[in-house]
Amino acid sequence: MSDESPAAADGMLVDQRGLTSRSHRGAASSPAVVATSTVLRQLYSLVQRYFPQILVAGIALSILFVYTTGGLTLMGEQIKNALVLGAIYALVAIGYTMVYGIIELINFAHGDVFALSSFYALIIATSFGGFVNSLATGSGIGLLVALVILFVTTMAAAGFTGMAIERVAYRRLRDAPRLAPLITAIGVSFLLEGFMLVKFGADNVPTKNDLWITGTALTLGKVSIAWTDLFVFATAVALMFTLGAFVRITTLGKAMRATAQDRNASLLCGINVNRTISATFFIGSALAAAGGIVYSLNYHSIQWSLGYRLGIIAFTAAVLGGIGNIVGAGIGGFVIGIIYVFGGQLAGGEWSDSLIFAILVIILTFRPTGLFGVDVTTRA
Amino acid sequence: MPSLGLGRLLTRERVDPTARRPRGAGTSTFWIFSIGSATLLFMGWLLPWFVRPTSSGIGYSPMDVVSSAPTGIGTFLVYLLGIGMLVMVLSPFAELFYRARKRAVPERLDQVRVLIAVFGLVSTVVVFLLTRVIQEEQLFGPIDAFTITDSAVWLTMVGYILAATAYGLRGWVIRRPTTAFAALALPVGILLPLMFHQAPVFILWAAGSLGIYTLLALGLNVVVGFAGLLDLGYAAFFAIGAYTCGSLASPKHSIHLPLWVLIFLGAAVASMFGAVLGAPTLRLRGDYLAIVTLGFGEIIPDLATNNIGKLTGGPDGISSIDQPIVHLPFATINFGINKEWYYWSVLLVVIVVIVLLRNLEHSRVGRAWVALREDEVAAAATGINTTSTKLLAFAIGASVSGLAGAFYGSIVTIVSPDDFSFSVSVSILSIIVLGGIGNITGVIVGSFVLTFVIFWMLQYLNEWSATLGQTINVPSLGNIDYSQYTYMIYGVALILMMLLRPGGLIPSRARQIELTSGGEEESLAAVQGIA
Numbered sequence: 072m073s074d075e076s077p078a079a080a081d082g083m084l085v086d087q088r089g090l091t092s093r094s095h096r097g098a099a100s101s102p103a104v105v106a107t108s109t110v111l112r113q114l115y116s117l118v119q120r121y122f123p124q125i126l127v128a129g130i131a132l133s134i135l136f137v138y139t140t141g142g143l144t145l146m147g148e149q150i151k152n153a154l155v156l157g158a159i160y161a162l163v164a165i166g167y168t169m170v171y172g173i174i175e176l177i178n179f180a181h182g183d184v185f186a187l188s189s190f191y192a193l194i195i196a197t198s199f200g201g202f203v204n205s206l207a208t209g210s211g212i213g214l215l216v217a218l219v220i221l222f223v224t225t226m227a228a229a230g231f232t233g234m235a236i237e238r239v240a241y242r243r244l245r246d247a248p249r250l251a252p253l254i255t256a257i258g259v260s261f262l263l264e265g266f267m268l269v270k271f272g273a274d275n276v277p278t279k280n281d282l283w284i285t286g287t288a289l290t291l292g293k294v295s296i297a298w299t300d301l302f303v304f305a306t307a308v309a310l311m312f313t314l315g316a317f318v319r320i321t322t323l324g325k326a327m328r329a330t331a332q333d334r335n336a337s338l339l340c341g342i343n344v345n346r347t348i349s350a351t352f353f354i355g356s357a358l359a360a361a362g363g364i365v366y367s368l369n370y371h372s373i374q375w376s377l378g379y380r381l382g383i384i385a386f387t388a389a390v391l392g393g394i395g396n397i398v399g400a401g402i403g404g405f406v407i408g409i410i411y412v413f414g415g416q417l418a419g420g421e422w423s424d425s426l427i428f429a430i431l432v433i434i435l436t437f438r439p440t441g442l443f444g445v446d447v448t449t450r451a
Numbered sequence: 452m453p454s455l456g457l458g459r460l461l462t463r464e465r466v467d468p469t470a471r472r473p474r475g476a477g478t479s480t481f482w483i484f485s486i487g488s489a490t491l492l493f494m495g496w497l498l499p500w501f502v503r504p505t506s507s508g509i510g511y512s513p514m515d516v517v518s519s520a521p522t523g524i525g526t527f528l529v530y531l532l533g534i535g536m537l538v539m540v541l542s543p544f545a546e547l548f549y550r551a552r553k554r555a556v557p558e559r560l561d562q563v564r565v566l567i568a569v570f571g572l573v574s575t576v577v578v579f580l581l582t583r584v585i586q587e588e589q590l591f592g593p594i595d596a597f598t599i600t601d602s603a604v605w606l607t608m609v610g611y612i613l614a615a616t617a618y619g620l621r622g623w624v625i626r627r628p629t630t631a632f633a634a635l636a637l638p639v640g641i642l643l644p645l646m647f648h649q650a651p652v653f654i655l656w657a658a659g660s661l662g663i664y665t666l667l668a669l670g671l672n673v674v675v676g677f678a679g680l681l682d683l684g685y686a687a688f689f690a691i692g693a694y695t696c697g698s699l700a701s702p703k704h705s706i707h708l709p710l711w712v713l714i715f716l717g718a719a720v721a722s723m724f725g726a727v728l729g730a731p732t733l734r735l736r737g738d739y740l741a742i743v744t745l746g747f748g749e750i751i752p753d754l755a756t757n758n759i760g761k762l763t764g765g766p767d768g769i770s771s772i773d774q775p776i777v778h779l780p781f782a783t784i785n786f787g788i789n790k791e792w793y794y795w796s797v798l799l800v801v802i803v804v805i806v807l808l809r810n811l812e813h814s815r816v817g818r819a820w821v822a823l824r825e826d827e828v829a830a831a832a833t834g835i836n837t838t839s840t841k842l843l844a845f846a847i848g849a850s851v852s853g854l855a856g857a858f859y860g861s862i863v864t865i866v867s868p869d870d871f872s873f874s875v876s877v878s879i880l881s882i883i884v885l886g887g888i889g890n891i892t893g894v895i896v897g898s899f900v901l902t903f904v905i906f907w908m909l910q911y912l913n914e915w916s917a918t919l920g921q922t923i924n925v926p927s928l929g930n931i932d933y934s935q936y937t938y939m940i941y942g943v944a945l946i947l948m949m950l951l952r953p954g955g956l957i958p959s960r961a962r963q964i965e966l967t968s969g970g971e972e973e974s975l976a977a978v979q980g981i982a
Binding site for chain 1: 679681683731732735736737738739741742743745746747749750753754756757873874877880884935936937938939940941942943944945946949950953
């Protein structure tokens, strides 16, 4: 990467990716100001260095607090909720991180692709006179077939939507200043939101699939885990592992990693960069669609503006895991799910969103590389 | 300095038709004359549609005027003016046709236009005086003649005068377009509310949406346009200003400070928040900074919704905010009733802010911003304190936003968290992207266009389409809620502008050079992530 800023002598504010640069060049006038700024700077570097430890300690403390107030049942219940929510965040976060890894763009519309794909799923489940829906509620095999139909069609539709977005809004701006595609991304996001608002109305839309997967799978102590919870978690983990294998093993995955490392060099090696980037968008959007499907299966209610906040939260997960790092995004999704649920338990549910946004600001301020921020050259 | 040119307009000297424009004027004078007069005439014609009386429930449209019983000379005049308007509107197309054929525009077309202009000018003055003298006579049948003639006549007249003056002063206009624009726009801007006796809706639009959004766009332009920092949470500072105003001038906390104190207070509080947010985060690269500001912009309305410290009133917000009452020796002005005073106050503030920002743009700080935007490393090497320069841009942008927020709170008298969502930030961003990032004139034009479309046209499209649906027997047209297309309009505006015309409608010159130069090695700005 060519945008690494020159390392400062003390190396304090400079991380390996050059996200930050030396900022303290103003001459401080009075000794008090100097002392204060020194203390602040030391605090800053302290937080920066021990960021993962502080985060883990905070999460552990909040879980402990929930345990002391609500006992094992509440804790177990909340851990289950956190893992289910985290699985959805992880699925969406992977799309953010893949796209950022390959073209360094915060794909603002990704959250809205998630919301749109949950509407796709609704359309597919209720089309053909409710064929898929009746199939799913009929028998066990029928449910399996219905799920396969739903996942394949919705993921394909969302993938092509993602490819179309890239083709129309981002490709022409690939060599433009960095903020230009970000602004079109915001435009695409608003276009999708507006489309969903006009098409599906401003109210919550019931997804009509609450009879698909029902019942309790198992009970651990007093915590009952429903089949949907298990299904969401298993789907997310399975898809993530599949993606990991895909990126590591296949030729296209290799092309993606090469393009992420150096686009021009991969062009010289004969990689079809345009096709690779399109494929990245397809896969990212398809995973978001999987997230949308499991969201609608688990929560039974979707809304046009669903993708906006969920998108920011998933982006926070991607940043937390180190943007560009697929494994990191997966883990970050679960961590953010835990923070969301337990933070909401501690401070009151209405503060959950604010908490995540505050964490987003804090991560980007103190540790823009995230927990598993790796060198740019090794990003996938 | 040429004379006013009205004389020349009336007695055109006959010269060779292929070279009949004055030197240096070129084609643009004709376009100024044609398009200016045509659009203004068109507006004058359409205006009855916009103006609605508060008392009677009759809806007006130009068709109503035409179809109402012709009872007086007024209707006849309206017909004539309509035909004149048609000619004026069509004449540029005729001219275009001749130009496309590479033929000289016939002299007669020009004469016809001059004739129509003179006729319109005279007749509008006559009608205006007539309606003033004999208000009782119903010139337009059962419809409130006062409103229709007043607004239509005023605007048509202004249109003619503007067009004629622009034509007369064409040399000056071409040499100094900005000054000319200001000299023409200012009187019109000041007099605008007086032309609408019964249209508080218009004033509310002009002051509330246009004025406030222009202020916001000017402020964001400092951050995004001058300093090149993308701020996606700009509505947060707007919210801070509005809540400052709401808290300190309402029965909520039983504090009643005057608006004149509050606008400065709102600006100060907002800029303080801007500095607090900016200090740790401004060293981030462009897109990361955008996301941090986005997070901040979500946190602030959340804090307000959750009624932090019992200060903000929760989801309902703060209501019944004071509206200033000024006691002058000869009159008492109640802003809540005479809303045009809000318009004038906002106009004054907008003008002051424009002048200040213009000066700032060309000052040492403004040049530092440009240097920073272009190449941060080089700027730092030349001795610019990058952090404090960025921080200054952030704080100034925030303070303009806070000022606008204080005004907004006072105008709408109720602030609630929903008014400051992300869509507000995006609408302001759309304004400056549409108008031209970094260009004050462009930003003003952008705010005119977008607020007109979003806050004026979409509101009325519902009624128009319902009327149209009734007329042509398609009642489903009345069920379309056009205001829900707002999001799509913002989205399409952002995408199309960035793809097709990244400099905006009126690009700033420096920005245009940057954007067209392209290439990876061309400028480090591309690498540093500055749009």
